[in-house]
Amino acid sequence: MARTLTIDIWSDVMCPWCLVGWGQLSKGLSLVEGEIDAEIRWHAFELNPDMPAEGEERSAHIARKYGRTMEQSRGVQDQMRQAAEMAGVSLDYEGPLAPDGAPPPGMMWNTFAAHKLLTWALDSAGPQVQTRLKLALFAAHFNQRRNIGDHAVLLDIAESVGLDRDLAEVALANEALGQQVRAEEQAAFDMNVTGVPAMVVEGKFLIPGAQDAEVYANALRRVVAKLAA
Numbered sequence: 001m002a003r004t005l006t007i008d009i010w011s012d013v014m015c016p017w018c019l020v021g022w023g024q025l026s027k028g029l030s031l032v033e034g035e036i037d038a039e040i041r042w043h044a045f046e047l048n049p050d051m052p053a054e055g056e057e058r059s060a061h062i063a064r065k066y067g068r069t070m071e072q073s074r075g076v077q078d079q080m081r082q083a084a085e086m087a088g089v090s091l092d093y094e095g096p097l098a099p100d101g102a103p104p105p106g107m108m109w110n111t112f113a114a115h116k117l118l119t120w121a122l123d124s125a126g127p128q129v130q131t132r133l134k135l136a137l138f139a140a141h142f143n144q145r146r147n148i149g150d151h152a153v154l155l156d157i158a159e160s161v162g163l164d165r166d167l168a169e170v171a172l173a174n175e176a177l178g179q180q181v182r183a184e185e186q187a188a189f190d191m192n193v194t195g196v197p198a199m200v201v202e203g204k205f206l207i208p209g210a211q212d213a214e215v216y217a218n219a220l221r222r223v224v225a226k227l228a229a
Contacts, residue, residue: 002034002035002037003227004037005037005038005202005220006201007039007041008201009021009022009040009042009200010045010196010198010199011043012045012047012111013111014109014111014141016142017080017196017197018197018210019084019087019091020084020087021210022197023088024211025199025213026088027087027216028213029216031213032220035221035224040131041122041127042130044115044118045185046115047196048110049112052110055108055110055147055149056108057106058105059077060073061108083210089138091142093144095144107147111148111149113149114154115184116172117158117168119180119184120168120171120177121133121158124171129162129163132161133161133163151169154172191206193206195208207219
């Protein structure tokens with residue numbers, strides 16, 4: 001019988017490496033199919049908690065935040081796209097183009113409201129529905145270039161994965177959920193998590209960063225061995 005492990009993932013829906021990490025974790029879990037099952041729960045980590053409502057264009061943001069030129073910034077994004085392809089996920093825009101053939105700009109948004117929605121989804125509907133919402137938010141941000149800081153967009157996404165739109169709207173206005181988000185971010189700080197994704201298995205074994213599938217598979221096997229010892 002397969003051993004079920006709880007995997008808590010701190011991440012941000014703006015974070016391309018978090019999507020890459022998810023793709024590689026999914027591949028890693030397929031390598032241990034029949035040995036290990038996973039219950040995955042997502043927790044809040046804001047890469048840019050001070051991002052204004054109007055957002056910031058992605059290449060300009062990377063150049064400003066990390067002290068790179070625009071050319072270097074675009075090079076970093078090319079590397080991330082290659083990593084995503086290897087992980088079996090996509091960071092590419094897949095929506096309609098403007099009349100001149102140009103895609104909409106890739107933007108960075110404030111994600112606090114999205115984290116409130118994810119926290120509510122876990123509490124109200126469970127980890128599987130929360131994961132569906134998380135993946136839908138990834139797709140909305142990277143593949144559709146929607147403004148996931150906008151409440152109306154978030155409500156559309158919540159509804160698309162089967163969540164009640166009216167209850168989701170109530171959740172976005174719930175101050176207690178905001179406090180839960182802040183508590184999750186504080187928990188990451190207390191664990192010295194400074195970058196994401198950060199995966200904590202069974203509440204004690206940390207796997208930092210986006211790893212290869214084999215690394216995840218071997219780490220999970222080591223956790224099972226330690227728990228059985």
